[in-house]
Amino acid sequence: MLEMKMHFRKMVLGIFMVMFLPLGAFAEKITFLTPSWGVPPNKELLEAFQKESGITVEIQSVQNKDLFSRIQVAAATEQAAADVIFLTQEAPSNLVAVGMMRSLNDLASKDPLESDLLGQEFWNIDGEQYGVPVYAQLVMMDYNKKRLADAGFNSPPGTWDELRKASYQIKSKGIDKHPIAMKASDWSWYLMALSMGDPMFDGDLEPVFANPGSKAREAMKMLLEFFREELISPEIVAGTVNQHSIFWSGVGTFHQGWQGSIRVGNNADKSKQAPNVAYMVLPEVGSTWSFPAAIGIARYSKNLDASWKFIRWYTGIENQKAIYNAFGLYPSRASVADDLNRQGAVDGYPEILAQAAKVNELPRYTLWWGPFTAKVSEEVLTAVQTNADADATIDKIADHWNELKSEYE
Amino acid sequence: MGRNSRSDLLFIGLIIVPLVLLVGILIYLPAVDSFYTSFTNENLRIRIPPKIIGFKNYIKLLSGSEFWNVTLRTIAVVVLTLPLELMISLGIALLLTEVFPGRALVRTLVLLPWMLPPIVNGFLWGWVLNGEYGALNGLLYQFGWIDEYITWLKNPDTQILWVVVVQTWTRFAFPTIIILAGLQSIPTDLLDSAKVDGASVFQRFRHITLPLLIPSFTVALTIEFIASFQIFDVIWTLTSGGSSGGAINPFTKTLMLYNYEIVFRDLRIGQGAALSFLILIISLGVAIVFVKRLYNQSIQ
Numbered sequence: 001m002l003e004m005k006m007h008f009r010k011m012v013l014g015i016f017m018v019m020f021l022p023l024g025a026f027a028e029k030i031t032f033l034t035p036s037w038g039v040p041p042n043k044e045l046l047e048a049f050q051k052e053s054g055i056t057v058e059i060q061s062v063q064n065k066d067l068f069s070r071i072q073v074a075a076a077t078e079q080a081a082a083d084v085i086f087l088t089q090e091a092p093s094n095l096v097a098v099g100m101m102r103s104l105n106d107l108a109s110k111d112p113l114e115s116d117l118l119g120q121e122f123w124n125i126d127g128e129q130y131g132v133p134v135y136a137q138l139v140m141m142d143y144n145k146k147r148l149a150d151a152g153f154n155s156p157p158g159t160w161d162e163l164r165k166a167s168y169q170i171k172s173k174g175i176d177k178h179p180i181a182m183k184a185s186d187w188s189w190y191l192m193a194l195s196m197g198d199p200m201f202d203g204d205l206e207p208v209f210a211n212p213g214s215k216a217r218e219a220m221k222m223l224l225e226f227f228r229e230e231l232i233s234p235e236i237v238a239g240t241v242n243q244h245s246i247f248w249s250g251v252g253t254f255h256q257g258w259q260g261s262i263r264v265g266n267n268a269d270k271s272k273q274a275p276n277v278a279y280m281v282l283p284e285v286g287s288t289w290s291f292p293a294a295i296g297i298a299r300y301s302k303n304l305d306a307s308w309k310f311i312r313w314y315t316g317i318e319n320q321k322a323i324y325n326a327f328g329l330y331p332s333r334a335s336v337a338d339d340l341n342r343q344g345a346v347d348g349y350p351e352i353l354a355q356a357a358k359v360n361e362l363p364r365y366t367l368w369w370g371p372f373t374a375k376v377s378e379e380v381l382t383a384v385q386t387n388a389d390a391d392a393t394i395d396k397i398a399d400h401w402n403e404l405k406s407e408y409e
Numbered sequence: 410m411g412r413n414s415r416s417d418l419l420f421i422g423l424i425i426v427p428l429v430l431l432v433g434i435l436i437y438l439p440a441v442d443s444f445y446t447s448f449t450n451e452n453l454r455i456r457i458p459p460k461i462i463g464f465k466n467y468i469k470l471l472s473g474s475e476f477w478n479v480t481l482r483t484i485a486v487v488v489l490t491l492p493l494e495l496m497i498s499l500g501i502a503l504l505l506t507e508v509f510p511g512r513a514l515v516r517t518l519v520l521l522p523w524m525l526p527p528i529v530n531g532f533l534w535g536w537v538l539n540g541e542y543g544a545l546n547g548l549l550y551q552f553g554w555i556d557e558y559i560t561w562l563k564n565p566d567t568q569i570l571w572v573v574v575v576q577t578w579t580r581f582a583f584p585t586i587i588i589l590a591g592l593q594s595i596p597t598d599l600l601d602s603a604k605v606d607g608a609s610v611f612q613r614f615r616h617i618t619l620p621l622l623i624p625s626f627t628v629a630l631t632i633e634f635i636a637s638f639q640i641f642d643v644i645w646t647l648t649s650g651g652s653s654g655g656a657i658n659p660f661t662k663t664l665m666l667y668n669y670e671i672v673f674r675d676l677r678i679g680q681g682a683a684l685s686f687l688i689l690i691i692s693l694g695v696a697i698v699f700v701k702r703l704y705n706q707s708i709q
Contacts, residue, residue, distance in 0.1 A: 069669075069674075233540075238648075240535045370674065381659065382659050385563075
């Protein structure tokens with residue numbers, strides 16, 4: 001009995017000792033926090049990098065909306081949630097502007113970045129480089145050529161009104177129950193408003209989108225009508241699918257995509273729309289916004305050299321090609337893009353070039369952009385679900401902007 | 410003091426002291442720090458040292474309409490969930506006290522939804538309720554009960570009802586276990602003698618089983634109140650993401666989601682800490698009422 005008691009005590013003490021063992025015994029181990037599409041798609045390439053460099057990369061794949069909170073919670077206690085962070089569309093406001101990322105200037109001065117790496121200026125704030133671009137993102141639209149032709153249209157619509165009429169035609173002919181694949185969120189409204197020619201904000205960051213009779217008001221009205229008339233699937237409002245998954249599942253003729261999205265849309269293994277998807281330059285003025293996604297190092301990371309080596313590998317030629325082939329995300333290195341184009345791997349290159357000439361950037365670097373754009377999504381979703389008035393929705397969005405601006409500016 | 414007693418004291422000290430320290434460091438210290446923070450204007454978006462602003466955070470929350478909307482929605486979730494959950498739990502517990510072939514298997518199966526993380530339950534129900542290819546539509550259509558597929562989660566009113574259903578599904582096993590334990594502790598001779606005296610099944614249940622179950626009910630009610638009041642994961646996975654992207658669905662936003670939004674999206678740490686304490690006060694108040702009114706009365 002006494003022996004059993006001693007044995008039990010040893011076991012309990014052993015457990016306690018293991019609990020308090022100092023962590024961090026692996027000097028050449030780094031962590032990489034990323035949404036699912038940032039996980040290196042080619043496992044062999046990653047293994048080769050780990051073998052060659054002696055650096056073990058632990059990948060933590062999380063939902064995009066959870067990525068910020070993890071970093072913010074860790075940073076509040078001066079810890080790094082991970083060494084290397086994938087920087088998505090809201091990162092300039094939610095991570096960089098609030099000081100949660102580390103300047104890469106010292107590392108880049110020792111090991112300079114390639115000159116053909118485009119989009120570096122997007123992540124350069126007051127002379128400090130916070131991210132190394134991974135892919136170029138241009139928000140675009142694509143469409144199913146066959147369905148449009150079946151409805152009697154030979155070319156994609158040149159105005160949003162034509163797009164609406166074509167959608168009604170497609171729906172009434174029974175070709176597609178829900179011809180438009182767009183979300184009930186901020187992006188859909190930005191896309192339509194910019195495309196109609198609304199500048200959204202002026203040089204002083206005043207919300208000109210709220211001016212009486214603005215194109216942004218017109219865009220909101222039309223977007224809400226798309227939902228009301230079920231030109232957009234109600235399942236998108238329910239939130240169980242998004243515009244991409246529903247389009248690739250075969251529902252939708254017009255789809256809010258990106259530069260590279262038809263790579264997925266025309267892949268028969270991933271999309272029921274294959275092989276009929278093509279890009280369309282956005283209707284009317286046709287403006288959109290661009291976004292070079294990047295990776296950077298968390299402010300409190302201690303594994304700087306290993307993290308930098310990983311970043312250099314991650315933004316290297318082979319991994320960029322692998323990312324393009326897996327997710328259709330357009331390489332940030334011009335030489336890689338040219339190479340892929342020469343190989344005939346870049347579909348719709350002329351449309352990409354035409355769309356790239358029409359970019360009107362949104363003020364994503366402002367401190368308050370993160371909470372603002374989330375509020376926009378909330379207001380759009382509320383308006384869709386309650387049949388709210390478009391003008392009242394725009395007024396509320398403008399109030400949110402003004403309130404946040406006066407608080408943070 | 411014998412050698413064994415000293416050894417026992419040493420062992421207890423070695424185990425208890427670190428545990429007390431851990432609880433103090435990991436729970437009470439942050440709680441005290443949060444309480445202090447709730448009186449400051451700490452905001453991680455603004456890189457300036459926080460200042461003490463008194464009760465401003467509390468006043469701002471209590472004077473804003475959003476706090477009350479969210480609180481009322483949370484209360485609605487609680488009020489709808491608790492009776493449904495406890496009725497189902499009582500029914501299943503009564504069934505599981507009976508002897509029948511395969512009882513052990515049924516008891517294990519009852520535990521299954523509780524063993525699954527709430528996040529898994531949320532996603533699972535999201536697929537079940539999908540309007541395009543969900544299993545519920547498929548089933549109802551096969552039986553001829555619907556003519557066309559329904560988008561169950563589209564309407565804000567039905568969204569909150571489905572949240573209640575999924576929360577009940579996720580949690581009912583726990584009160585079932587507590588009530589089952591309560592049922593098994595009721596002396597059988599009491600029920601037998603009532604039976605001999607001619608009491609019907611309903612009378613035995615009404616006058617013996619139910620009064621003796623009240624302590625178990627109170628425990629279950631208190632714990633399930635806290636779980637429903639602090640609901641997060643089920644809503645996050647069922648109705649909060651998807652179409653709203655980085656935003657939180659305003660029609661299923663409960664107190665915990667509101668707190669998440671203030672702290673992690675807006676980075677208003679001071680205001681978020683104040684909201685945490687308001688949530689704590691409400692939870693504590695209701696829990697005290699449950700325990701004092703129901704548990705103590707039934708024990709007396």
